[in-house]
Amino acid sequence: MASQRYVLETATGKAIDETACEQGGELLRRLDKRLILARGRPLTFVLFLIFCLFSSLPLALSQTQQPTAEKNAPSQSTAGGHAFSSQASEYVGSDTCKGCHEALYNGVEKTPHWKTTLDSHSGASHQGCEGCHGPGSEHVAGGGDKTKIFMFEKASTDEINARCLTCHAEAHPNFKRSPHGKAKVSCTECHSVHAFASETNLLKVSQPQLCYSCHTDVKPAFAQPFHHKVDEGLMTCSDCHDSHGTFQGKMLKTTADQNAICTKCHTETAGPFVFEHPVIKAEGCTACHSPHGSPNARMLNVSNINTLCLQCHSQINLKAFPNAVSEQGGPVHNQAAQYVACTNCHSQIHGSNATFNFFR
Numbered sequence: 508m509a510s511q512r513y514v515l516e517t518a519t520g521k522a523i524d525e526t527a528c529e530q531g532g533e534l535l536r537r538l539d540k541r542l543i544l545a546r547g548r549p550l551t552f553v554l555f556l557i558f559c560l561f562s563s564l565p566l567a568l569s570q571t572q573q574p575t576a577e578k579n580a581p582s583q584s585t586a587g588g589h590a591f592s593s594q595a596s597e598y599v600g601s602d603t604c605k606g607c608h609e610a611l612y613n614g615v616e617k618t619p620h621w622k623t624t625l626d627s628h629s630g631a632s633h634q635g636c637e638g639c640h641g642p643g644s645e646h647v648a649g650g651g652d653k654t655k656i657f658m659f660e661k662a663s664t665d666e667i668n669a670r671c672l673t674c675h676a677e678a679h680p681n682f683k684r685s686p687h688g689k690a691k692v693s694c695t696e697c698h699s700v701h702a703f704a705s706e707t708n709l710l711k712v713s714q715p716q717l718c719y720s721c722h723t724d725v726k727p728a729f730a731q732p733f734h735h736k737v738d739e740g741l742m743t744c745s746d747c748h749d750s751h752g753t754f755q756g757k758m759l760k761t762t763a764d765q766n767a768i769c770t771k772c773h774t775e776t777a778g779p780f781v782f783e784h785p786v787i788k789a790e791g792c793t794a795c796h797s798p799h800g801s802p803n804a805r806m807l808n809v810s811n812i813n814t815l816c817l818q819c820h821s822q823i824n825l826k827a828f829p830n831a832v833s834e835q836g837g838p839v840h841n842q843a844a845q846y847v848a849c850t851n852c853h854s855q856i857h858g859s860n861a862t863f864n865f866f867r
Contacts, residue, residue, distance in 0.1 A: 597642035601635030604643060607651060612636070614701050618709060639670065639700070664693040678751075685752025697750070714743040718750075725799055734800030747798070766791055769798075780858030782865065786819065787857060812848040 601624050605612040615621050615636070624635040637643055639657070646656040659667055671694040672682065682688045697717060703709040710717055715737050719726045729738050736742055744750075747768050753761045760768055769792045770777035776787075786794050795815060796806045803810045850856055853865045861867050 597644045598631035598634075598637050599643045599647055600631075601637070603647060604636040608636075611701050617706075618700060618703070620700055633674070638674075659695055664691045667693045667695055681752030681754070683752075685750075685758060687750060687758075688752060708745075714745065718744045728797070728799035728801075731800035731802055733802070733804060733806050735798070735806075737799075776857040778858050781860045782863045783858050784856060784865065812850055816849045 601612065620639075621635075623629075623633060623638050626634055631637065632642075639659075641657040643656060646652060649655045657670070659670075662670075668682070668688070672679070697711060698709045699711045700709060702711070704711060705713040712720070715726075715729070728734060737744065747760060748758045749760050750758060753759060755761055762768060766787060767777075792798070795808060797803075797808055798806070801807060807815060809815045855861075855865045855867060859865045859867065
C-alpha cells in the first residue's frame with residue numbers, strides 16, 4: 508500500500524514525523540494547513556486538531572483492510588469435497604439450469620423444494636438447484652462438465668446426508684444416531700427429488716413396499732390372520748415409526764406416554780383409569796400384543812389367554828407381584844377343569860374405574 512510522509516509542526520515549533528496510508532493522507536494535508544494557521548493560537552486548539560486526526564485514522568485503515576480480508580478469505584468446502592466458493596458471483600441461478608435440464612426443473616417445480624427459489628433471505632447458496640448441487644458457474648463454463656458440480660449419484664453416503672441435513676437437520680436431529688444413520692443409509696435411498704413415486708415426503712417407492720425392500724423379516728407378519736391393515740393401505744409404517752430416528756427402540760415415535768402410539772387409534776384403552784393395569788405402564792402394549800401381526804385373535808403373543816395371564820399371575824411371581832395373585836399363589840379356580848378365559852370375568856383388563864380386579 509502506498510504511503511506518504513508528512514512533518515507536522517506544532518504550535519511550540521516542534522516537528523512530528525507521521526506515516527499514513529492514502530486514506531489518511533487527505534486528513535493529514537488538511538491538518539497540515541490548519542496547524543500552520545494555528546500558530547499563535549492556544550495550545551488546546553492545536554491538541555484538539557491532533558485528537559481529531561488520530562480518531563479518524565483507524566476508520567480509514569479499517570475500510571482499506573476489509574476488502575483485502577474478503578479477497579484473501581478461503582473458499583468454503585461443501586460436504587461433497589468440492590471446493591466451491593460462497594461468493595454469489597459463482598451462482599448462476601435456476602433459470603440457467605433450466606436451459607439444459609428443463610425436464611428435471613419442471614419436476615422440481617411440483618415439489619416443496621421449488622419454494623427455495625423464492626428464498627431471498629438465505630442467499631444464493633440455499634436457492635433452487637444450486638441449493639443442493641452447489642454453485643454452477645464452473646459447470647456451465649465447462650460446457651456441462653459433471654466434475655464441476657455436486658452429483659448425488661457419485662457422492663458417498665456421508666456427503667449426501669450432510670448436504671441434505673444442511674437444511675433438514677432441525678426436522679431430523681436424531682438421524683445420525685438412528686439405526687438408519689449408523690447403517691450408512693443415505694437419504695437418496697428412500698427419497699428422490701426428481702423421480703419420486705409418492706408426493707408425500709418425495710419417496711422413491713410408496714410405503715410399505717419401500718420399507719419391505721430392507722425389512723424383509725417384518726413383511727410376513729402383515730400376512731398373518733390378524734394384523735394391522737398396512738398392506739390394505741389403511742395404515743403406513745410411518746404412523747408408528749420415525750425412520751429418521753427417535754430416542755426409543757425400534758424407532759418408535761416419541762411421545763410422553765409410549766402407549767400413545769397405540770391409543771391414538773385404540774382410544775378405549777387410553778385411560779386414565781382409577782385402577783390401572785400395571786403391566787401397561789411398566790412394559791407397554793407389546794407385553795401382550797404383537798404390533799405387526801399375529802396368528803392369534805387380538806394379535807396376542809400366545810394363543811391361550813390364560814397362559815398369557817399366568818406369565819405374571821403365578822406362584823413364582825408371588826413375591827414380585829403380591830397384589831397380582833391370590834394367597835394360594837395363582838388363580839383360585841382350576842382353569843384346566845372347567846373355567847374359560849380370564850377375560851370372561853376380568854373384562855376391563857386394560858383398566859377399570861369401578862373395581863380393582865377389572866371385573867367391570
